[in-house]
Amino acid sequence: MLSLEEAQSRAQDLVSAARKAGADAADAIYACNASTNVSVRLGALEDVERSEGEEIGLRVFVGQRSASISASDMNPATLATLVDRCIAMAREAPEDPYAGLAPEDRLLKKRPPSLDLADAEEPEPAALRERALIAEEAARGVPGITNSEGGGASSGRSQVALATSHGFAGAYAGTSHATWASVLAGAGADMQRDHASHSVRHLEDLDDAEAIGIRAGQRAVARLNPVKVESGVMPVIFDPRIGSSMMGHLIGGMVGPAIARRSSFLLDMLGEAIFDSSVTIIDDPLLQRGLRSRPFDGEGLPVERRALIDKGVLTGWLMDSASARQLGLEPTGHASRGGAGAPGASITNVHMEAGSISPGDLMADVKRGLYVTELIGMGVNGVTGDYSRGAAGFLIENGAVAHAVSEITIAGNLKDMFRTLVPANDLLFRYAMNVPTLRIDGMTVAGG
Numbered sequence: 001m002l003s004l005e006e007a008q009s010r011a012q013d014l015v016s017a018a019r020k021a022g023a024d025a026a027d028a029i030y031a032c033n034a035s036t037n038v039s040v041r042l043g044a045l046e047d048v049e050r051s052e053g054e055e056i057g058l059r060v061f062v063g064q065r066s067a068s069i070s071a072s073d074m075n076p077a078t079l080a081t082l083v084d085r086c087i088a089m090a091r092e093a094p095e096d097p098y099a100g101l102a103p104e105d106r107l108l109k110k111r112p113p114s115l116d117l118a119d120a121e122e123p124e125p126a127a128l129r130e131r132a133l134i135a136e137e138a139a140r141g142v143p144g145i146t147n148s149e150g151g152g153a154s155s156g157r158s159q160v161a162l163a164t165s166h167g168f169a170g171a172y173a174g175t176s177h178a179t180w181a182s183v184l185a186g187a188g189a190d191m192q193r194d195h196a197s198h199s200v201r202h203l204e205d206l207d208d209a210e211a212i213g214i215r216a217g218q219r220a221v222a223r224l225n226p227v228k229v230e231s232g233v234m235p236v237i238f239d240p241r242i243g244s245s246m247m248g249h250l251i252g253g254m255v256g257p258a259i260a261r262r263s264s265f266l267l268d269m270l271g272e273a274i275f276d277s278s279v280t281i282i283d284d285p286l287l288q289r290g291l292r293s294r295p296f297d298g299e300g301l302p303v304e305r306r307a308l309i310d311k312g313v314l315t316g317w318l319m320d321s322a323s324a325r326q327l328g329l330e331p332t333g334h335a336s337r338g339g340a341g342a343p344g345a346s347i348t349n350v351h352m353e354a355g356s357i358s359p360g361d362l363m364a365d366v367k368r369g370l371y372v373t374e375l376i377g378m379g380v381n382g383v384t385g386d387y388s389r390g391a392a393g394f395l396i397e398n399g400a401v402a403h404a405v406s407e408i409t410i411a412g413n414l415k416d417m418f419r420t421l422v423p424a425n426d427l428l429f430r431y432a433m434n435v436p437t438l439r440i441d442g443m444t445v446a447g448g
Contacts, residue, residue: 001032004159008171011163012040014058017083019165023060023090025101027164029298029337030056034210035156035176038128042148048125056337060086061168064095064142070339098325099342102299106331107168112295116288118157118383121203128153133322135181135213137392139196142183142217144224148192149182151213155203160294162337172367176291181213192226194219194374198430201289218427219373222394226406229395229447235329235369236410236443237362237396240426242375244433247281247350252382254308254351255334255345256323265385265414273312275418278355282307285333285348291432292348298337303348318345351434355423359437362424369396370405370445377448409446416442 002010004419011028018026032054039047057070071082123131136151154177156346178437180197198207224353238246252258253266266274285303287293297303299321307315318328320335321344336346355362363369376390388411394404416441424437 001033001157001159002174003227004161004171007032007161008161008163008169010056011161012169014056014079014083015163015165016403018058018060020135021087023062023087023165025061025165026059027101027299028056028058028340030054030161031158033156033158033341035154036125036128037152037154038125039150039152040132040152043137045129045132046150048129048244055339057337058082058086059342059412060090061100062087062090064097064099065090065093066096066099066342068342069095076310088393091386098322099163100321100325101151101166102301102321102331102335104166107164107166107300108170108296108302112172113171113286115172115286115290115293115295117172117178117201117290117293121174121177122157123153123155123177123203128155131179131209134209135179135216136183137384138210138213139181139183139217140213142214142221144185144221145168145183145217146187147184149184149195151181152179153209154178162296162298162300165298170296170300172295175201177201177206177419179206179209179212179256181216183216183220185217190224192220192223194223199291201291205289207218208327222403223392223406226392226404227395229370229405229408229445233442233444235363235366235396235439235441236445237366237369237371238438238440239371239373239393240428240435240437241431242373243435243438245375246417246421246438247352247433247435249382249387250281250382250418251308251318251350253345253385253414254314254318255292256317256319256327257345258315258382260323260326261312263383265381265383268313270316272314274314274415275309275312275421277312279309279312279421279423280307280353281350282306282353283308283347283350287349290349297333298335298343299331301331301333301335303333308347308350318347349432351429352423352436354425354427354436356425358425359424362422362437362439363396363401364399366396366399370394370408370410371396371401373412380414387412387417407447411446412440412442413442
């Protein structure tokens with residue numbers, strides 16, 4: 001794998017070649033990664049996979065016309081052809097008054113912050129195998145577990161470098177470590193499955209493999225013997241591991257391209273209270289060891305911690321430079337860039353701040369409701385906010401979690417759901433998007 005300096009130099013060289021070949025402006029992104037994944041099933045090694053790859057993407061501008069192209073072959077002759085083809089494509093592209101590099105005066109000028117994203121530890125395949133076996137064995141050891149879909153462990157390392165023709169060049173590296181297990185409980189038509197996993201940047205932060213396995217086994221057993229639920233309108237409480245999907249729908253309505261296309265259910269709601277005042281949602285790209293942390297965005301702009309929702313109020317849109325120009329606003333440091341294509345907009349490490357009451361108190365007054373631990377399908381309309389998804393979890397009766405339930409559908413509208421959302425006080429930082437237990441009143445539940 002290239003060093004960060006070599007990765008950055010490769011992106012800069014491609015940008016220089018594009019300028020020499022006639023491009024008015026250009027940017028290039030280089031990415032490389034290497035990962036090892038070991039999986040086991042029923043106590044035996046099932047697969048060992050090692051993957052390595054690199055890709056470079058070039059975007060050029062000729063006047064107000066632009067094009068992008070990518071390649072995984074780093075041969076100098078191939079890259080020279082890449083430049084020529086990209087410029088030829090740009091000259092034939094339609095003019096776009098909003099396309100262009102990020103504003104030069106807003107580029108990150110100082111040294112990028114250190115976010116501690118890269119771990120020196122790189123486990124050998126034998127160590128990954130041992131961790132996978134421990135996780136699966138612990139899951140299979142839970143009483144009631146009858147079969148296994150397997151366990152696994154992985155480690156990976158990646159590097160990203162970005163260079164632009166108007167003065168930005170930067171690179172950063174990151175590592176990942178993960179353990180997972182998936183098992184089945186019961187038999188025949190009554191069989192239920194569930195899983196558990198954990199992913200981190202540094203190996204020392206990873207949950208104990210045995211604890212991950214036990215969690216997977218206990219979750220599967222808890223889902224046995226589901227009961228039917230009568231249809232009706234009732235409170236729904238979302239487990240933290242799936243409640244983050246609510247923020248995913250919110251963010252999908254906040255990205256600049258959706259606003260510019262007028263295809264968001266949040267149109268014309270900027271500055272309005274769309275949640276209760278107890279709800280604050282933070283995007284923090286500078287979180288130390290964060291799973292989505294980054295020192296700069298996909299266009300070379302600085303990034304910062306920001307409240308997306310401040311005491312219930314929608315504070316602004318998430319914009320790359322093109323959507324910001326279209327909306328007559330400034331980019332917000334949320335540009336994301338792949339190898340090919342123009343940048344889009346995305347978030348980094350997002351969390352909803354904890355509320356003031358415990359999960360038990362959150363459901364204490366619920367005479368009949370649902371505690372949802374799994375969501376199925378994607379029946380969500382980002383333009384209207386209409387929401388309908390398959391779900392599974394547990395019935396809540398008289399303030400306590402009772403029987404397992406499955407084959408149900410929960411429905412509502414995101415605007416109404418956000419207004420009634422109440423967070424508990426049990427926030428933990430385990431994923432790229434983190435929420436405490438959430439309660440949403442007035443949802444329509446359809447039983448199987």
